[in-house]
Amino acid sequence: MADDDDKVFRALADPTRRFLLDRLFERDGRTLTELESELAMTRFGVMKHLRVLEESGLVVTRRAGREKLHYLNPMPIRLIHDRWIDKYTELRASALAELKSRLEESA
């Protein structure tokens, strides 16, 4: 699963795929037909993009009767956030704390 982050970043590095994620963020559980109607692209093209999103884990599909519904899964982005962004905010917070104590010492 080491390459999971790579897949997420690759999936996000495309405006059409980000557009699809934004549509699902607005309203989840959409069919391919619904998503296709919002894009000037062939059904095959949209399917290809959705497949990349599914492989990265950013989109999860569930069957409801005869329909295949697409859901936005925020977990891959959250895990990248927890692993990376938190580290930076922690560093910044500790740097500020240190600056404060130094300034107060010298005052």
Next chain:
Amino acid sequence: MTTTTAQTTQVYQVFIKATPEQIWEAITTPEFTARYFHGARITATSDRYHSLGPDGSVWGDGATYEYDPPKRLSHEWRSLYDAELGQEEPSRVTWEIEPQEGGYCLLTVVHDELEGAPRTAESVSGAGWMMVLSGLKTLLEVGQPLVDYSGEQSR
């Protein structure tokens, strides 16, 4: 991002390097849940899903709909941890554990039937489930909780 009403069906999926039995235990026993689920002590049995806050107040209490260890758990969700949310209609949470290659499991959490609980839907959607599931993954893979809830007495 545009503002939007929270989804009435929410799907969360995460890979966890653990056995199905470990994940099952982590979602059904209070000793585990207290370490990643906002400090809640959750007991899931074949007929009840019961959750206590760190201060001993009831955070959740509902029926178990499906109980199939270590594969599938589906239960009623009531947000009793908050007076306002607790008055909303109950919704449903379903956990699916599917073994994968390489010692991983795919855990899927579906929180649905949220039509009668819009505030609960909003509250669990933001950082809610993501925080819990990220914490569960960290606890099982690293052995340490993501957030230390041990000192937390109330929220």
